[in-house]
Amino acid sequence: MCGIIGCVNRGERTLETLVDGLERLEYRGYDSSGVSLLGEELSVTKTAGKIADLRAALEERPLDGRLGVGHTRWSTHGPPTDENAHPHLDCSGEVAVVHNGIIENYQGLRDELAGDGHTFTSDTDTEVVPHLIERALGRGASPEAAFRDAIAQLEGSYAIAAVVGDEEAIFAARSDSPLVIGVGKECAEGDREYFLASDVPAFREYTGKVIYLDDGEFARLESELAVTDSDGQPVEKTVNTVEWDAEETGKSGYDHFMLKEIHEQPRALRQCLSGRADELAGTVELEEVDDVSPSSVHFVAMGTSYHAALYGVHLFQQAGVPAQAFHASEYATVTPPIGDALVIGITQSGETADTVSALREARSRGARTLAVTNTVGSTADRECDETLLIQSGPEIGVAASKTFTGQLAALNLLTLATVESGRTRRDVVPELRELPGRVQSILDDSNAEEIADVYHDSRSFFFIGRSYQYPVALEGALKLKEISYEHAEGFSAGDLKHGPLALVDDDTPVFAMVTGDDEIARKTVGNIKEVEARDAPVVAVTDGQSNAELYADHVLRIPEAIPRAAAVLTNVQLQLVAYHVADNLGRSIDKPRNLAKSVTVE
Numbered sequence: 001m002c003g004i005i006g007c008v009n010r011g012e013r014t015l016e017t018l019v020d021g022l023e024r025l026e027y028r029g030y031d032s033s034g035v036s037l038l039g040e041e042l043s044v045t046k047t048a049g050k051i052a053d054l055r056a057a058l059e060e061r062p063l064d065g066r067l068g069v070g071h072t073r074w075s076t077h078g079p080p081t082d083e084n085a086h087p088h089l090d091c092s093g094e095v096a097v098v099h100n101g102i103i104e105n106y107q108g109l110r111d112e113l114a115g116d117g118h119t120f121t122s123d124t125d126t127e128v129v130p131h132l133i134e135r136a137l138g139r140g141a142s143p144e145a146a147f148r149d150a151i152a153q154l155e156g157s158y159a160i161a162a163v164v165g166d167e168e169a170i171f172a173a174r175s176d177s178p179l180v181i182g183v184g185k186e187c188a189e190g191d192r193e194y195f196l197a198s199d200v201p202a203f204r205e206y207t208g209k210v211i212y213l214d215d216g217e218f219a220r221l222e223s224e225l226a227v228t229d230s231d232g233q234p235v236e237k238t239v240n241t242v243e244w245d246a247e248e249t250g251k252s253g254y255d256h257f258m259l260k261e262i263h264e265q266p267r268a269l270r271q272c273l274s275g276r277a278d279e280l281a282g283t284v285e286l287e288e289v290d291d292v293s294p295s296s297v298h299f300v301a302m303g304t305s306y307h308a309a310l311y312g313v314h315l316f317q318q319a320g321v322p323a324q325a326f327h328a329s330e331y332a333t334v335t336p337p338i339g340d341a342l343v344i345g346i347t348q349s350g351e352t353a354d355t356v357s358a359l360r361e362a363r364s365r366g367a368r369t370l371a372v373t374n375t376v377g378s379t380a381d382r383e384c385d386e387t388l389l390i391q392s393g394p395e396i397g398v399a400a401s402k403t404f405t406g407q408l409a410a411l412n413l414l415t416l417a418t419v420e421s422g423r424t425r426r427d428v429v430p431e432l433r434e435l436p437g438r439v440q441s442i443l444d445d446s447n448a449e450e451i452a453d454v455y456h457d458s459r460s461f462f463f464i465g466r467s468y469q470y471p472v473a474l475e476g477a478l479k480l481k482e483i484s485y486e487h488a489e490g491f492s493a494g495d496l497k498h499g500p501l502a503l504v505d506d507d508t509p510v511f512a513m514v515t516g517d518d519e520i521a522r523k524t525v526g527n528i529k530e531v532e533a534r535d536a537p538v539v540a541v542t543d544g545q546s547n548a549e550l551y552a553d554h555v556l557r558i559p560e561a562i563p564r565a566a567a568v569l570t571n572v573q574l575q576l577v578a579y580h581v582a583d584n585l586g587r588s589i590d591k592p593r594n595l596a597k598s599v600t601v602e
């Protein structure tokens with residue numbers, strides 16, 4: 001999704017700060033970018049393609065200025081062209097605007113402005129904003145009043161930053177789209193550096209002090225910062241401190257962020273469990289959900305987080321608590337009876353528009369809501385009654401890896417703290433504490449790369465599993481398809497023979513998760529035999545307790561663990577398979593085509 005960066009009082013480093021910031025936001029997914037700086041006059045450079053293309057354009061025609069804004073665009077209205085890239089200007093070229101989100105009433109505004117003689121040069125919804133500001137300026141409004149006047153006319157979701165005329169300030173506002181302000185150091189003249197971005201990594205190397213802007217608030221960044229509400233009244237904001245450092249947003253010698261993040265999972269798990277799960281006492285303390293004891297649960301989530309939700313359903317149901325998982329985008333359409341259900345939104349970013357809107361729907365219907373997220377200060381965090389942080393650290397690769405693992409661990413903590421028995425806690429807590437070490441042993445010994453070498457050009461990849469391994473099968477397929485662009489599907493192992501088996505042949509490797517040696521494992525081995533009889537190559541992801549290996553062409557080994565923990569382990573092997581298949585095919589692993597890290601439109 002689109003990214004915003006802005007800065008004031010950075011002197012000669014203004015351009016460099018903006019372009020480096022855009023590079024830090026690349027992980028969100030984009031197809032064009034641009035910057036605008038205010039110096040002697042307002043100047044803009046923007047281009048379709050990568051930040052490298054923007055850098056090349058800036059080398060030909062360098063910009064300078066004391067403040068500025070930048071943007072990475074992920075196309076919604078109009079194709080990725082130079083003209084559609086942000087910043088967008090008014091007719092006079094004196095107002096520059098960058099925007100994330102969607103302005104739903106843009107067509108009416110555009111027709112009206114065109115009728116007033118304004119000329120549009122792009123297909124975007126955003127371009128109405130600089131023209132609205134220009135119109136208000138023309139009617140005698142001050143730059144700030146003109147900005148407020150424009151914002152007041154918008155419907156939809158937006159994070160907007162603007163430079164207006166020769167006013168030495170950046171104006172910003174948000175509604176349903178994140179914006180965070182970085183409070184930098186004082187500079188020589190007594191002014192303070194301020195940064196503005198859609199996400200903290202954009203400016204983390206300069207400051208860890210941040211202020212999260214709320215919906216309906218306005219910010220004015222100049223020598224000082226002023227945050228006001230929609231009536232112009234000052235708002236007291238809390239300055240938060242970001243716990244992670246800029247180093248954590250670098251690749252640390254790995255070829256890709258995704259590989260680094262896969263390898264960070266032991267640490268991410270420790271961070272999630274630390275101070276919460278006490279092995280000696282066999283207890284779980286979660287201050288956040290102290291007084292939560294749901295009698296039923298609805299999960300709302302999308303993509304990978306939805307797979308975590310399916311896993312959460314198993315946990316709650318095993319504990320005797322009715323639970324259902326919904327694609328957040330479907331929640332409002334099915335309007336299930338909520339009763340006294342706790343509605344849990346799982347979202348690593350905390351900004352997924354579908355999930356945020358399902359949570360709002362739930363709240364409007366009187367439900368209590370809980371966010372399971374990695375992002376402090378995100379919309380889900382701020383709007384839900386409670387938040388359970390997964391504490392995975394920043395995840396830059398677009399494909400979720402360590403945050404999925406963090407979600408599974410956090411869901412275990414949640415059920416153990418709220419609905420599971422003391423006896424279960426005593427059995428499960430030691431297993432959770434073993435997880436980081438077990439994941440590490442997989443990372444040290446995995447043969448996933450060899451298997452990827454053998455199968456990377458297969459026609460299709462299937463993944464099957466039962467119980468806790470079913471969400472893992474879905475997740476394994478999603479991971480593979482999104483970063484390798486190869487066809488992959490996940491199935492509950494039992495469902496394979498109800499149709500999909502027709503697609504299985506000797507060019508369809510089937511990855512089967514078989515752990516333990518119980519009825520579930522025996523039935524899955526039966527499903528392996530079905531695909532083997534159709535000549536499909538079988539890769540068993542197993543702890544070796546069953547006889548699955550007898551029917552497998554290859555084995556991906558995991559350490560023995562209880563079923564719910566084994567699902568975390570098999571998933572790590574599948575992450576590595578997906579990574580190495582994509583790497584073999586030379587794909588853009590950290591920024592796969594057509595995908596975005598934070599999907600802020602419904």
Ligand code: F6R
Pocket residue numbers: 302303304305306346347348349350351352355398399400401478479482597598599
């Ligand atoms: C897959 C992936 C997406 C996200 C989905 C929800 O690797 O990253 O499917 O899981 O867009 O995102 P969050 O968890 O931020 O709500």
